[in-house]
Amino acid sequence: MKNINFSKQVLPHIVAILSFLVITILFFNPIFFGNKNLDQHDILQWKGGAQESIEFREKTGEEALWTNSMFGGMPAYLVNVEWNDGIISGIKKALSLFLPHPIKNIFLAFLSCYILLLVFRVRPYLAIAGAIAFGLSSFMIIGLGAGHNARIGAIAYMPLVLAGIHLTFTKNRILGFGLTATALALELRENHLQITYYLLLMVIIYGIVMFADAIKKGEAVGFIKNSALLIVAAIIALGTFFGKFWTTYEYSQYSMRGKSELTTTSNTNEGASGLKKDYAFQYSNGILEPITLMIPNFYGGASSNYLVQDEDSEVLKALQRTGDSKAANQLARYTSAYWGNQPLTAPYYAGAVICFLFIVGIIFADKKYTLWLVIAALLGIMLSWGDSFKAFNYFMFDYFPGYNKFRSVTFALIITLLAFPLLGFIGLEKLIEKGLTKETQKKLFIALGTSAGVCLLVALFAGMASFTKDGETQLPGWFLNALQEDRKGLMRGDALRSLLFILIAFALVFMHLKKKITFPVMAGILSLVTLIDHWAIDKRYFGEDNYKRVRDNSFFAMTEADKEIKKDKDPSYRVYNLTSYTEARTSYYHQSLGGYHGAKLRRYQDLYDHCLGPETSELIQNLQAGNIDLSGYGIINMLNARYLTFGPSKTSIIRNNEALGNAWFVSSVETAKNPDEELQKICTIDTRHTAVVDASKFSLPKNITYDSSSSIKLTQYEPNHLIYESNSSTDGLAVFSEIYYPIGWTATINGQPANILRANFVLRALEVPKGKHKIEFIFAPKSYSIGNTATMISSIILLLLALGSIGWSLKNHKKD
Incomplete structure (x- = not known):
């Protein structure tokens, strides 16, 4: 047995894990030191819709499986159902060092990407920098702030799955088999099939490229054997997810993800079975918008950032000069820094350092890795274009299996955000291995010139952009000019900022190649620079406003209207919140006609679009006119809407005696x-x-x-x-x-x-x-009873195989 060199083989991993832990704690320090939790909009809405299921479980110890809290009633599979997956849950808790939910997903993203880089032979101290870039990409932080916990959780395991697959093909097939099965089970447990779909696309590209390489080397038979082993790993992992998959698939045929039965709405805007195109591609990047991967304010930044809030902004000065406070208040609504066409967004920043290293990777990494990761990165960008690249994305929507089930196609950039640091650090390792020669120096300067050149060109020629979104050309000229100046300043400022970080990264690499600084110093400073770069950008979109006191339950505080309605002891009736159909706060206390869920029943949505929605508009108009005769509203009445609400006070309730009852x-x-x-x-x-x-x-x-x-x-x-x-x-x-x-x-x-x-x-x-x-x-x-049993049995098998693969690897390591 070989002696273990602690300083080389153990200490770097301890440093990595402690670094990830410290970064997580410091970034989310109000949770650890301020007695606060994240204030996540989507999670608040989820709690409203899930409350009935939670209370039923607490009362009976059983799963309701159905909830009447939203949209009149729907299966609870995608709302709140627990499964016999305690083993997988335990593995997640152990890997995340029992950090609180959901911030543990950021730590897991660090750890997962770190392991992936190690498997691709990136040394630990460099792998730390790559892991920080992935885990702190603004995609992750923005998603966490919005409450997209399942999405961020699924993303966190993407690198771990790829690590298991690559390990199977290159180093240790048994350990790779166990890691793939475990990582995929963890990935599937998050139940965010859109992210898993993107992971599958990366795996398919990897498989094609590596199989071609295996054929070239005469190793096709070995590749096929390893692929067969991975298929077994995938089957075991799918078994742990079988119940969720079965119920989700079963329900998807009748949900918004399924095809409408109405021929009057079936047209080219809708897939054979899935979402409508205008809904699926509502969030699409403009063709140049992915430049925000390197220059976050290229399109102004977040849509929620209003320039009028900046005391030094030109638009605020212009509004103050008008002297008309009423007109200024009206125009203030049009001061969003973002000038793209998405209704709500924030930039997904990969990091200036990472973009520079990605070019380094293209030049220096093994060609098979370059081919795989460049294709994957470009695919992520092309998919994110959505409506901006109809020829490609409509083809994907119409013909690629399952793709028409997903919306928010900008999420596809997660493929790019993973490919960039992976290829970048593979390439950097290869460059360091080759050392500084005339050829490598020339190529390194090409990487610098390409990445820094883009930033410099943007800074110099920023004034050539329009800085105007659709509909803004009708604004007063003096106001629009001020708005454009502010947006131009944001673009130019971030271009120069990114240029600075690229130059720092280049200097560190170059100084190490010239042997002016040691590898650990270079890697350590590069990790710190990467951390500073991402931390500063993330804090633009994630700050004190994203936290609330632990005991702050004001969102669900019972209003006077709630108290009055709850006096009704009838076992079942519904409440219709006339102020908003798409909210789930009402569902926390009552059975509601509305709700908040992306996969409501298709027929219910069709009913709303054609009958309930128009009837509601008519009702509101009549109530505003003082007409409270409710006998003519057949849809509302058949849905047993006994109470109509339009505010929190006792006087904002109308009891509907025309409701038809249960x-x-x-x-x-x-x-x-x-x-x-x-x-x-x-x-x-x-x-x-x-x-x-x-x-x-x-x-x-x-x-x-x-x-x-x-x-x-x-x-x-x-x-x-x-x-x-x-x-x-x-x-x-x-x-x-x-x-x-x-x-x-x-x-x-x-x-x-x-x-x-x-x-x-x-x-x-x-x-x-x-x-x-x-x-x-x-x-x-x-589907639940059988699927839940299959989940439990498969989880046990997975645990035994995972432990067995680790034991086998350790045994063989001792033999070595």
Whole structure:
């Protein structure tokens, strides 16, 4: 057994882990020293929608699987469901050194990228710099501030998966097998399939390039064997995710990610099965916008940064000179520093140092790595262009499997943000290995000239840009001129800033090649420079406003309106917040017609677009005119919106006595030939007395008569278990104000199975025989029960294989 050299083989890794830990603690110091938590908008909305599921779990110890808190009702798979994945969760906690959620994802990103660089033979002290660049890229920090915890968590494991794959092909196939299975299981557990999709694209490109290299070297058979081993690793990892995958896939067919059944809305704007193009590509980079990877304020910076807030801005001075405070306040709304066309954004900064090193990597790294990572980096940029490069991205949307399920295509830049530091530090290691010769010096100056040259050109010719977004040409000329001057100043200032950091990085590398400074000094200062570069940019978009006191629950503090509504002890009714359809604060205390979720049921969204939305607009207009007759709002009433709210006070509530309740018998049934006709009819019928059933999908009720004295009421409510009592002298059709979902729900009448019909486009209905009956609805999808068992078994297998691969590697290391 070889003696371990502590200073070379152990100490660097201790330094790396301690560095990552200290950086994480210092960057998020209010959490550790100020008794604060992150104030994340999307997480607040998630808490609102998840509260019913959380309370049910605390009360029963079981999973609800369905929630009625948002959009009338929907599966809770993508809201709040726990799985038998405690082993995977434990591995994550151990790897993150039990740091608090969600900031542990930044530490994991450091660690993951560090391991990746080590696997690609980058020495530890250099790998620290690369890991800092990846973990502190503004993409990560901005996402964390917005509450995109699953996205950042999935990104954190991307390098670890690549490390396992590359290790399998190059050094230690058994350890690589175990690392790949574990890393992929961790990646999949975050359940952000869009990021995993981007990772898959990187792996596919890697596989193609490396297979071509293997053929060239006559090693194709070995490549195929290693690939087979990785397929087994992937299967095991997928097993740990099987339950989530099955339920998500099952639900996706009926969610916004699935295809609308309406032929009137199906056109070239929509994929064969997925989102509409205008929705999917709403957030698309302009062609030049990826330059923000090197010059963050190239497009002005964050859209939320208003120049009028800067005391030294030209636009503020111009507004002050007007002397008209009313006009100035109106124009202040148009002072966003960002002048691109995205509705809401902030720049994704890779780092000036990293961009310089990326060029170094292109020049000096092994050609196979250069080919892989340059293609990957360009792919990330091209995908981020979205609508700005229709020919490519519409092709991807229409023909690439699964791609039309995703939106916010600028997220694809994470491919680029990983490729840049990886290739950069691989190339830097290769340059150092070759040493300083006339040839390497010439190539190094080419890298400097390319990267620094871009910054210099931007600084010198910044005035050639328009600095004007769509719609701003109508603004007063004096105001627009001041706005353009400020934006030009931001671009020029950051171009010079990036130039400075590139020159510093070049000087460090050059001085080491000239043997003026040692490797550890060069690597250490480079890490510090990288940290300073990213820290300063990140703090533009992430500061004290991103924190709140630990016990600050003011967002969900019960209002007077909430208190008044909660006096109603009926087990189930809905509240409609007329001030906003897309919010989930209402869902924290009540069952809501609205909500906040990117994967609501497609039929419910279609109902909102064609019926509920227009009906709501009409209702608001009538209420503003003093007309509070609610009898004519069939959609709102059939959704059992007993309370309408438009503010936090007790007086901002309207009790809707026209709401139809939890269930009712109808006197007539109208048939529809298809979903289009079904939706058209439901927008106009009297939902109190008439139901609409799609005859192409459901057998029509027979022998239905109406008893005006019949009754049906909800007697017991749980999200996944509803019990009704009915009483009627005739056979009838009961419509239930519960959202129809075809998988997992079963109904019984007096314990005997009953066929659930879909009525009124989104609701459930049952044929109920005469007499007194007990009616039950139970939600128990097999995809969860079977999938949860598979998750547990696969997690155990994964743990055993991971431990076995580590043990095998250690044993063979001792033999060496």
